[in-house]
Amino acid sequence: MAINVGKTAALLVGARSPMRQLTLRGQDVEWQTSVCYLGCHIDRSLQMVPTVNRAVNHAAAARIKRRIYGAYVRSRLTYAAPAWFALCLASQRQRIQIQQNRCLRLIVGAPRYVGNDVIHKDTRTPTVEEFVHHVARMFARADNSACRHLHGIAPLHARPPDGRPQPRELLLSPTTCPDAGFDEDGLGQQ
Incomplete structure (x- = not known):
């Protein structure tokens, strides 16, 4: 050898x-x-201090990057999404999801052969659709909350004369509403 x-x-x-x-x-x-x-x-001491320091620093950097993604990138991708996301064509929704996938891949430094679902699971980041459904459910929970000051924070208006459902109603329908758990900052599953 x-x-x-x-x-x-x-x-x-x-x-x-x-x-x-x-x-x-x-x-x-x-x-x-x-x-x-x-x-x-x-x-020399075999206490693995440099390895632990490196692991802790990498984890902290990844968490900061994930929070930056949630605060800056996703907020732009999903701005007012409960009002318009349900009306988008599937191809437009896919474009938004592709952009999220690219951002997450860049954050974690994942190579091409790592699947997007693996990146989402490892970073505990929901898909764009799951996140928009979560935001839409928050408005419904606010209306039913014990805190009166939250009632009517985003009221549903009467349906238009043609009887079409409002976008938020479309998002909250049981057939299109995936139920994903979110952590305290709304970034991902608990």
Whole structure:
């Protein structure tokens, strides 16, 4: 088996000073205080502090990116959506969903072969349609809330003379309303 000596390092665990010089295939092997093996940073103490720090920082960055997505990108994609989303053609809804998929893929740095459903599940982010249904249900819950100041916050108006349902009624119909749970910031499933 061919070994790349340039990528080989020696790590002395627990000792203060390195032992004698090691050689491999006639080349000196460098002594290091920490090494990276398969993405894990191992230090002399074997307490895995650098690996844990890296994992915590990556998780915090992903959470911040997800919140930025919810605050800036999704708010633009779904602005006033309960009023118009039910009236859109399927192709227009698909365009909005594609944009969400692109944003989430960019946030998590997912390669092409990772499915959009996997990204949504891992980031606990609902599809655009699930989110719009959730927002429409919030208005219905506000009308039935014990808090009087929420009543009529977004009232349903009378149907037009032709009898067509209002967009929010279309969204709230049991056949088109997926029931997804959301966390405290409305970003995804609990």
